[in-house]
Amino acid sequence: MMALRFDDLTLALRGRPVLSNVSGGFSRASVTVILGANGAGKSTLLSCLAALRAPDSGVVTLGGRPLVAIPAMERARQIGLLPQQADIHWDINVRALVALGRLPHHGRWSHNAEDDAAIDEAMERTDCARFANRKAQRLSGGEQARVLLARVLAGKPDWILADEPLANLDPAHQLDAMACFRTTATAGTGVVLVLHDLTQAARIADHLIVMKDGGIIAAGPVAQVLTPAVLEVAYGVRVHIGQDETGAPVIAPIARIA
Numbered sequence: 001m002m003a004l005r006f007d008d009l010t011l012a013l014r015g016r017p018v019l020s021n022v023s024g025g026f027s028r029a030s031v032t033v034i035l036g037a038n039g040a041g042k043s044t045l046l047s048c049l050a051a052l053r054a055p056d057s058g059v060v061t062l063g064g065r066p067l068v069a070i071p072a073m074e075r076a077r078q079i080g081l082l083p084q085q086a087d088i089h090w091d092i093n094v095r096a097l098v099a100l101g102r103l104p105h106h107g108r109w110s111h112n113a114e115d116d117a118a119i120d121e122a123m124e125r126t127d128c129a130r131f132a133n134r135k136a137q138r139l140s141g142g143e144q145a146r147v148l149l150a151r152v153l154a155g156k157p158d159w160i161l162a163d164e165p166l167a168n169l170d171p172a173h174q175l176d177a178m179a180c181f182r183t184t185a186t187a188g189t190g191v192v193l194v195l196h197d198l199t200q201a202a203r204i205a206d207h208l209i210v211m212k213d214g215g216i217i218a219a220g221p222v223a224q225v226l227t228p229a230v231l232e233v234a235y236g237v238r239v240h241i242g243q244d245e246t247g248a249p250v251i252a253p254i255a256r257i258a
């Protein structure tokens with residue numbers, strides 16, 4: 001399986017270290033969740049993985065090729081990024097916005113039946129079909145978030161990097177989005193999610209990366225990484241780890257550790 005890797009990434013912004021020598025990798029057909037407190041460096045790492053930011057040192061590789069050596073259009077076909085703050089500022093209808101996800105496949109604006117099928121499928125999976133013809137700008141925050149997820153899904157990238165994709169979604173659409181990420185990974189996509197919801201993280205992750213102060217403090221499978229001790233170091237909180245009636249984990253922060 002072609003892997004997305006990052007090795008020895010270091011980055012300072014305005015003289016402050018934001019990434020400090022971090023290394024790791026992701027596999028196709030799996031879900032990796034990146035956890036960490038506000039400011040830990042998660043979004044910055046994602047932006048390096050999407051080649052939106054160049055590290056001061058270190059390298060990101062895709063299938064052994066440095067990401068920066070891959071032509072932008074090819075990169076856009078391979079990696080779909082759902083950024084954290086993605087406001088919609090243009091006067092564009094929903095279906096047209098989702099259709100932009102197909103641009104990397106053509107290099108110019110044209111449509112074929114495969115594009116239409118991918119757009120329709122992405123809109124169904126995100127429950128956006130019902131407002132396909134509305135202006136995206138006039139949708140609610142959560143509806144806009146679903147449209148932007150649909151745009152990424154429509155591109156059918158090999159890799160999806162999503163920064164807090166559940167942040168604006170109601171509980172039902174959170175469950176839909178998680179099911180969608182799982183199905184997408186099962187079909188072969190490498191899915192990398194930044195999440196703050198520890199229960200959702202525990203339920204969906206095949207692998208976890210926990211960041212703190214620009215470094216990685218733990219990485220590995222859920223049982224190994226999502227422990228009270230790691231979460232205490234990462235967030236400075238005490239957690240309760242339980243199970244629901246199906247045996248799936250439920251993790252609740254209980255108290256700050258003084």
Ligand SMILES: Nc1ncnc2c1ncn2[C@@H]1O[C@H](COP(=O)(O)OP(=O)(O)OP(=O)(O)O)[C@@H](O)[C@H]1O
Nearest residue numbers: 013014018036037038039040041042043044045084
């Ligand atoms: N453009 C910038 N200039 C200066 N500092 C920045 C810039 N972007 C991010 N930072 C700093 O880098 C650090 C990491 O930011 P980043 O957005 O990667 O954190 P994060 O883990 O994604 O946090 P959150 O959970 O709040 O989204 C923060 O301290 C932030 O203030």
